[in-house]
Every structure is written in structure tokens, then in C-alpha cells.
Amino acid sequence: MQSRQTIPAPADPRLRHQEHHSIDKLGWLRAAVLGANDGVLSTASLIIGVVTAHASRHGILIAGVAGLVAGAMSMAAGEYVSVSSQSDAERADLERERRELTADRAGEFEELTKIYEARGLRRKLAVEVADQLMAHNALEAHARDELGLGEGVGARPVQAAAASAASFAVGAVVPLFVAVAMPFHGVAWAIAVASLLFLAILGVLGAMIGRAPPLRAAVRVTFWGALAMGVTAAIGGLFGTQIG
Template sequence: MTRLKTHIERHVIGRLGWLRAAVLGANDGVLSTSSLIIGVASAQGTPHNILIAGVSGLVAGAMSMAAGEYVSVSSQADSENADLTRERKELHDDPAGELAELTQIYVSRGLNQRLSTEVATSLMAHDPLGAHARDELGLSTATAARPVQAALSSAAAFAVGAIVPVGIALIAPAHLLVASVSIASLVFLAVLGAVGARVGGAAMGIAAVRVTFWGAFAMAVTAGIGALFGTRV
């Protein structure tokens, strides 16, 4: 007897919520903290002040990322819940109209009228709200807003990214501090961009070049501003 093998597909869309927050947080952690350190160092800041600036940027940035992600994703979750509440009421008040609406969705996607009616009727009998959430509103469990997950991912990723420039600033000689922080941060940004692209199923090379270019640009601007003012912090 022939045995059927189960084919398991692994898609990246289920990772999008935490992946977006983690990549954004880590990039921001490296870039903002290294730029802050480079700016203070270029303004002739003392090693003590440079380290304080870096650690303060790490803590403040992680908290800011967590709060910002939580508020932003909570707003998305509120909108999704409002749509589901409205859809639930419509299903209760006009089930026939909702069945016709779902049927037309399948017709517009290429099914004939008879098959569309059969599919819509079956799905409405099984899980009417789920069917409308997925096919009318475009909502699914894989892409649902998760505020706490996004906040924790962003804060943790920011802290991990920020540790790199802070650690380099702690051990690098004063006359090599700017160069050391810049090089280490750009290398880490390139690796981070490549890893993020790999996990997300995108091209690694393009992502690495993109994040490295903008990282170098931001550091150069910050260093220029620090050198222009040249004030001891």
C-alpha cells in the first residue's frame, strides 16, 4: 500500500510581526547609539562622558522603542478588533447578505457562481466570522497585531544592537574610538541586514548594502555636527 507523505511548508509571513520589530529595533540600536557616541567623541567629549552618553542612549532607546511599538501595534489591533466587531454584527443582522457578499468575493477570484455559493455556504456554516475576516477583511492569525510581542522584540533587539558600540567605546583607545565604533557598527549593520533578509526570504546582498550605506551616512552627519560644534560635553 502506498503511503502518503505529509508535505509541510514553512512560510515567512508568520514571522513578519516580530521580525519587523526586531530588525527595526536592532538597526536603530546600533545606528542611534553609535551615532550618539561618535557625535560626543567628535565634540571632544571625555571617555567618561562618551560612555555615559552611550549607556543612556541604550536604556532610553530601548524604552522608547518598546513604548512606540506597543502604542503603534495596539492601534492596529484596535482597528482590527473594531472591524471584527462590525463584521460580527453584520453577520447577526443580515446573514443572507453576508453570504451573498462572500459568494461574490469568490466569484471575483475566478470561481463560477455555483462553486462560489457552495464554498461560501460551507465556510459560513463552519466559521462565518473567520471566513469574512480572512477573505473580506484580509485578517489572519499569522498577520494579527501583537502589541506585547512587538514591544518586547523591539526593546530586546535595540539593547542587543546598542551593546555593540557601547562595548567598543568601553575598550577602544581614545584616539581610535571614533574609527573603532564606526567600523564595528557598520560591520554589525551589514550582518544584521543580511540575517534579516535571510530570515524574511529576501536578497541578502541588497539588504546588507542598503543598511550599511545609510548607517555610514548617518554616522558621518553626526560626526560632522560634533566636530563643527567642538564643545566639551
Template sequence: MTRGHRESHKIKSIGWLRAAVLGANDGIISTASLIIGVASAHASHGNLLLTGVAGLIAGAMSMATGEYVSVSSQADTERAALAEEKAELENDGPHEHRELAAIYERRGLERGLADEVAHALMAHDALGAHARDELGITEITTAKPLQAALSSASSFAVGASLPLVVTTISPDRWTVPAIAGTSLLFLATLGGLAARAGGAPLMPGMLRVMFWSALSMGVASGIGNLLGAT
């Protein structure tokens, strides 16, 4: 007797993974760049910590708000599309059946088999079949605004806390290099973990995030030095 075959596809986690990685990356990059920019303008250690804490709070709230509004708009669009599809099914079921069968034909099924499949799926769950195969709305991709907002805000806060901890424990003269070095290390680790969780190659994800993060911190340092000099 053969055991049941179970598959675990990494794409199922793509929704929360995207929000979590984006939040943590933003938390590290924005807070590190903010502190480095202020430090380059010769601010005191206390001001650096205050700047970092303010950036953490403002950034987390901004991430949560932006993600909630964005995903809520997506959810509203999905609900409107499902309501429209439900009305079409009620008003003209035969046409919707032909439409679904045509989709399966384009995917490679013979006309008779496509018609049978469409008939069977619509008998089981007509709206679900059209949502999935016509509209592209599935359980995996369904928008979840609150989940996305909380994930983004919490991951941003965790990411932002890392440069803050480094700022707290590093001597004044080593603050900028310590934050830059550890932040790049954190970001490379996060990029590698995200790539591994998503089943993608490690190095491209790590190198991308390190390059753009180094550029961001370099620009912030340059502006801080310029403003500090004037």
C-alpha cells in the same frame, strides 16, 4: 504510501522579525551615531560611555512605547472591524453570504462554486471567513502589542550594547573609526541575516542598511566636530 507534505513559509515570522530587526538596527545606528557625534566634539571617554548608556535606556523605552502604542491602535481597529462584521452577520446573514461569494468569484471561481464555498466556510466559521477574506485579518497578521513592544525594546538594547562594548575597549584615538567600522559590520551582518530569514536576496538588504547608517554616522560626526570647534 506518500508522506504528508509540510510547508514552512517565511512570511509567518514577518511580524516579530520586523520588530526585532528594526529595534536592533535602531540600537546600533542611534547609539553609534550618538557616541561618534559626542566623541567628535572631543568629549572624555567617561562621557562617551555615559552618553551611550543613556542612549540605550532612552532608546529602548522609546521603542517599546512607540511600538506598543502603534500596535495597540492596530489591535483596536481590528477588534472594532470584527465587532462590526459580527453585527452584520447577525443582522443580515444572506447579504454577507453573497458578499463573501462575490469575493471568491473575483478570485476566479465560477458563481455556483463560489456560492458553495462561501456556504461551507460560513457554516464552519462565518466570522473567521469574513475576517480573513473580507477584512484581511489572519492569525499571522493579528496585532500583538506586548510582543511587539518587548521584541523592539530588547532588540534595541542588544543592538545598542554593541557600540558600547567597542567604546569600552577601544583606545581614545581609535574610538570613532572603531565604532564606525564595527557598527557597519554589525549592521551588514544583521541585514544579511534578516534577508535570509525572510527569504530575500542578501546583498540589497546589506547595502541599504550600510549606506544609510554610514550617512547617519557621518552627519553626527560632522555636527560633533562643528560644535566642538565652537
């Protein structure tokens, strides 16, 4: 009779099984990618619009820096308000669950049991799981399995705001740098090409981190980027011609 071979477990239980999922990074990743894309696109579009309106290099740089600062602050404020609202809603849901557990624990136990049954557990096992989890931490069990509020998934307003502002500034530096470094003649085309390339890189990077198709993300972001820059260039040219 052949003896079965067993795989020895690591000495440290924490090393037995470790997985890293994209969902763990989605909070700050979403804000960072959105901020960088917006920084590149809005600043590049602004500068291109000013260039086609026949502004001086000094005026272009002032407009670009003002766009960077205003955009970063706007992104931070908007993200903070948005995520704070989400955080307030999460706290309200947790407080409601806490009250319901105090007022009707049996009803909450049955609710948790039915959740596990709906996920495929037999009634007896679902009752046992609900009983053990509620004995350990009833509010945590309901927050995770009823509300979907697991550890590391909750809203973080300050982190989201800081990520948005910093990433917007990083993205905005790209068209600003091109505006400073390139000869004034043809600077609009140089900004457009550099910005679209950077947008494509951001699209691919975001898709790779999120394990999504990179080509589709790159095409999508460059298409909308080119459209936005084209529209602002047309508006800048129209107003520049009328003013001139």
C-alpha cells in the same frame, strides 16, 4: 497494463504537508530587525558625535548607556502604541462584521461568494464554498477572506514592544562595547567600522529570513548608517570646536 504507484501518506496526518512561510514571522521579525538596526545606528551615531565633540571616555560611556536605555524604552513604547492601534482597528472591524452578519446574513453570504468568484471560482462552486465556510464559522470566514485577518497574523502589541526593546539593546551593545574595549585614540573610527559591519550582517540576515536579495539589503543599510554617522560626527566636531 502497468499498475500505478502511489506514495504512502504518513501515519500522522499533521506530517503530511508542512510549510513554513516568512509571513508567519513578519510581526516580530519586523520589530526585532528594526530595533537592532536602530540600536546600532542611533547609539553609534550618538557616541561618535560625543567623541568628536572632545568628550572624555567617562562622558562617552554615560551618553552611550543613556542612549541605550532611552532608545530601548522609546522603541518599546512606540511599537506598543502603534501595534495597539492596529489591534484596536482589527477588533473594531471584527465587531462590525459580527453586527453585519446578524443584521444581513444573506448580504454577507453574497459578499463572500463574490470574493471567491473574483479569485477564480465558478459561481456554483463559490456558492458552495461560501455556504460551507459560513456554516462552520461565518465570522472567521469573513475575517480571513474579507478582512485578511488570519490566524497568527493579528497584531500583538506586547510581543512587538518586547522584541523592539530587546533587539534595540542588543544592537546598542555593539558600539558601547567598542567604546569600552578600544583605545581612546581612534575610537570613533573603530565604532563606525564595527557598527557598519554589524548593520551589514543584520541586513543580510533580515533579507535571508524574508527571502529577499541580501546584497541589496546590506548595501542599503550600510549606506544610510554611514550617512547618519558622518552627519553626527560633523555636528559633534562643529560644536566641540565652538565650545573649545
